[in-house]
Amino acid sequence: MYQEYSRILAPIDGSDESKLAFKKAVAVAGRNNATLIVAHIVDTAAFQTTNVYNEVIPEAITTRAKVMLDEYKEAAHKAGIEHVETVLDYGSAKYQLCHSLAGDYKADLIMLGATGLNTVERLFIGSVSEYVIRNAPCDVLVVRTDLDNTQIKHSK
Template sequence: MQVYENILAPVDGSKATEAVLDTAIQVAKRNETRLDILNVLEINQFADGYGGAVSGDVIYKMVDDIESQLREYQKKAQDAGVKDVEIHVRFGNPKTVISNEFPRDHKNGLIVIGTTGMNAVERLVVGSVTSYVTRSAVSDVLIVK
C-alpha cells in the first residue's frame, strides 16, 4: 500500500466537502501524517457580486467566516484521531493553488478532492477545478464522489 506524507484536503463548503474531509481524515490517520485543510478564495468571483469592488471589510468578514468553518473541520479531524491538523486560507486561482503552489510549499504527497463545487454551467464556463488538479497536480490525487 502506498504511504503518503502530508495530506491536502481542499474544501469549499460544497456538498462534497464532508466526504472529502472524512476520506482525508482516514488517509491521514492510516499514514500517521499531517492533514492540511485548505480553502482558496478567488477574489474575482466575489467582486462580480459586489459591483466590481470588494471592500476590505467584506474580505475580512469572509475570511473570518471561512476560518471559523475550517476550525470546525480541524476539530473534527483531531477528534477522529489525526494528531497534526493545520488549516489554511489562500487567495488566488483555486486550480493552480491546489494543484501546484500549496502542495509544493507544504510537501503534500496526496490531494484528496471532491468531484466538484460548481454547477454544470459554471463548469462549462470556467472548467472544473477537480479536472485541472487531476491533470496538473504535482502530487497524487484521490477524487471523492
Template sequence: MMDSHYHTILVAVDGSKTADLAFDKAVQFAKIDHAKLVITHVIDIQTFANVRANQRFIDQNVTEYAQELLERYEKQAHEAGLDAVELVIETGSPKTLIPKVIAPRVGAGLIVCGAVGMNAMERIMIGSVSENIARYAKCDIYIVRPKTLN
C-alpha cells in the same frame, strides 16, 4: 488499500457537502498512514470580482468565514484522532494554487478533493477545480464523488 504511505495529505474544502465527503475520506487516509493532514481553503477572487458593493466588508467576512470553516474541520480532525493538522488559507484561483503552490509547499503526497462544488454554468465557463488539480498536481489525487452522481 494503497501500498504507498503518505506523510502529508492535503484536502481542499469549500463548505460544500462534497467537501465534507472529501474531508472525511482525507481523515481516513491520514489515520491509516499516520499522516499529517493539511486542510486548505482558497478564497476565489473571481467569485467576488463582480461584487463591488463594500469590498473591505466582503474581504473581511470571506476571510472570517474561511477561518471559521477551517477551524471547524480542524476540530473534527482532532476529534477523529489526528494529531498533526495544519490549516492553509490562500486567496486566488483554487484551480492553480492548490496543485501548483500549496501542495508542493506543504509537501503533499496526496490531494483529496470533491468532484463538484460549482454549478454547471461555472464548470462550463472555467472548468472544475478537481479537473485542474488532476492536470497540474505532481502528486497523487483522490477525487471524491457524491453518491447521488453514481
C-alpha cells in the same frame, strides 16, 4: 509495494462533496499516521466583478473561512488525527492547489470532491478536480463515494 502517504492536502469549500472528501482524507490520514493539511481558497475573482470594492465583504468571507477551518481542524483532532494544519489562501482554487499549496506544503496526496460550490466556473472554465488531476505534482484522489463506498446520489 504499499503506498504510504505522509502529507495529505484536503481542500474544502463548504460543499457536501468537499465534506465527504474531508471525511475520507481523515480516514486515510489515520491509516497512514499522516499530517492532514486542510485548505480553503477564497476565490478573489468574485470580488473583481463588483462595481464598488467593499472591504466588508472580503473581511466577512475571510472571517467565515477561518471559522470553517477551525471547525474542520477540531473534527480531525476528534477523529484521532494528531497532526493537522490549516491553510487559508486567496486566488483560483485549482491554480493555488497545484502550483502553490501542494509544493509549499510538500503534499504527496490531494483528496478532493468530484464537484464543489462553483458551478458557474465549472461550466465555463472547467472543474477544479479536472484541473488538479491534470496538473498536480502529486497523487490525486477524487472522492465520489461515501465512507461505505456507496455512490453519492445527486439531485437534478
